[in-house]
Amino acid sequence: MKEGMKLILEKTVKAEETAAKVASGALDVFSTPMLIAFMENTAFNLAQKELEDGDTTVGISVNIKHLKANLVGDLLKCEALLTKIDGKKLFFNVKVTYNDEIVGDGEHIRYIVNEKKFIEKIRG
Numbered sequence: 001m002k003e004g005m006k007l008i009l010e011k012t013v014k015a016e017e018t019a020a021k022v023a024s025g026a027l028d029v030f031s032t033p034m035l036i037a038f039m040e041n042t043a044f045n046l047a048q049k050e051l052e053d054g055d056t057t058v059g060i061s062v063n064i065k066h067l068k069a070n071l072v073g074d075l076l077k078c079e080a081l082l083t084k085i086d087g088k089k090l091f092f093n094v095k096v097t098y099n100d101e102i103v104g105d106g107e108h109i110r111y112i113v114n115e116k117k118f119i120e121k122i123r124g
């Protein structure tokens with residue numbers, strides 16, 4: 001794992017990802033929760049390929065702006081950049097674009113955990 005690492009993923013907006021469908025709003029536009037999910041998925045995949053078997057990351061913080069609305073069928077691109085590693089905390093800059101226009105951007109933090117221990121701790 002190294003600061004400066006990047007991953008770019010693409011996705012097409014699906015009918016079940018609109019604000020009206022996920023109940024985060026009334027309109028048939030790409031929802032903010034699904035924008036965040038796309039950002040998290042990109043950062044998660046970037047981190048996961050660098051981790052040992054049995055380890056993973058969980059999202060602990062999201063601070064993003066949703067700047068542009070999108071319709072079903074739009075092709076979006078997300079770039080996750082690992083900006084800082086602080087112990088088990090991984091800081092990412094996440095940016096989603098549509099035809100080179102910024103749809104949303106901000107900071108996302110993930111935390112490295114051992115899968116088995118994490119679940120055992122929750123179950124008690």
Ligand SMILES: CC(C)(COP(=O)(O)OP(=O)(O)OC[C@H]1O[C@@H](n2cnc3c(N)ncnc32)[C@H](O)[C@@H]1OP(=O)(O)O)[C@@H](O)C(=O)NCCC(=O)NCCS
Pocket residue numbers: 057058059060061087089109111113
């Ligand atoms: C990640 C988690 C295990 C850390 O808990 P913990 O092991 O008890 O550790 P701590 O509470 O001491 O936190 C560890 C560090 O993360 C930081 N941290 C925890 N939650 C944070 C948050 N939401 N935002 C920023 N920093 C956070 C703490 O300040 C601490 O920082 P430090 O090491 O610099 O002091 C716990 O916060 C958690 O389970 N969060 C929920 C994650 C989740 O379920 N995500 C959805 C699934 S992917």
